[in-house]
Amino acid sequence: MPDIRHEDRVAQASHSPAAVTRLAASWRRSMVKHGLDPGRPPQLRRLTAPELASRSARLDEFLAIARPQLDQLFQLVCPTGCNVLLTDAAGIVLEHRVNASDAATFRTWGLWQGTDWSEEAEGTNGIGTCLAEGRQVTIHRDEHFYARNTGLSCMDAPIWGPDGRLLGALDVSSARADHTERWNGLIAAQVNQSARQIEAAFFRASFPGARIISAQTGEADDALLLVAVDKDDLAIGANRAARRAYGLEKEGKLRPRPASDLFGREDEVTGFEKAERAAVIRALARAEGNVSAAARALGVGRATLYRRMQRLGISENPGRLSQG
Structure with missing residues (x-):
């Protein structure tokens, strides 16, 4: 019996009355609420340079405080072939850290400044689902909504502002096939710690x-x-x-x-x-x-x-x- 296609599995789980897990709920949001098709061709949404500059300017102080933590996190995860992304609350990537040797690969995947990784745009994924649910998530390979994203593992944590509102998401992503769920768990713990450090530093600077x-x-x-x-x-x-x-x-x-x-x-x-x-x-x-x-x-x-x-x-x- 042939293996079921990823897009068919997502569609079945999304429409099942028993779709009660958080992952199935996210797939359902992607398909029903946002009208996405898990098997569609890649159509990455990218902001223009002026649009990206405008978004970054609104969070200038926050980004200045976050950058040293991004650099530190990248130094920890870059030997494993991962990159580091920081988004705003809408899922737009404002900052990224990547090895020069991996840059072409991650740019092709859309893990780059200016790309929209909201659930509305990309369905279930680390960044978008983290922001939609306001919690730390790991989306490992075929847990992604789109079939084209199933080669990725994404570990994310939300960052909350001093006003209690969501500021953005901190993401570490990998396109390596040998990244296991156990290894992802170790990275996820570091992502969460870095997100809390950014959050605390920005809180202190705000008062x-x-x-x-x-x-x-x-x-x-x-x-x-x-x-x-x-x-x-x-x-x-x-x-x-x-x-x-x-x-x-x-x-x-x-x-x-x-x-x-x-x-x-x-x-x-x-x-x-x-x-x-x-x-x-x-x-x-x-x-x-x-x-x-x-x-x-x-x-x-x-x-x-x-x-x-x-x-x-x-x-x-x-x-x-x-x-x-």
Whole structure:
């Protein structure tokens, strides 16, 4: 019995009443909502140079902050034949990193600046599905909607802005046939970490002069809570994780409120402070008590970490940390 064609398998899964998996739901969106045909010839949507320049200009500050992280991520994944892409919230590739020897291949695939990788344009794919669902995804080879994209593996993570809205997606893609799902999992973890670092750096840059309070959630995704507090001790900004944790406005400008309303009275040890204390202790323990190394791991200055340690009652001596 001959193997079923990819486009036929996608069509059957999309129209099946039992299409309840996230992948099948994405295929269905691609076919039913966007009217795409999984077997159609390649018709990549590419922006003109002026159109791309206009889109990039709108996110100029964000891109300036993201570029060092893109370079760092590329150095990690380029030996495996991968490229790195950063898109806006519409799925337009604004930045890419690729080895010169692989450039022609990735350009042919459309993994290049100015290309539209939204679900509306390309159906189920790492970038488009990540943006459509607002979550980290890996789309491996024949999980793609279009038959022509089944040679790709794409690992993506969303990047959320300081206002809680989706800013874009960070993508690592590979066209190598020997990239296994297990290997993709390792790359996906690094993509997610890099996306969170970009997110945190842009959040801090968006509130100059404010005190940034940070803590890990302790949840499975270990999301970083970030709250910006001004000189009057008013909380004036919160990232998406903090907005969700504290029931704040889901999107848009945060209504200023006393920081104590979020964290509790100043004479209490709050849940946020406990989480922050645990995060600082973990960083110090991993750095074997080296405050400078711990500060780098937490993304803060050494003096800032000393102030936090003093406020949280944490000793610099790692031998005493477990007693705190």
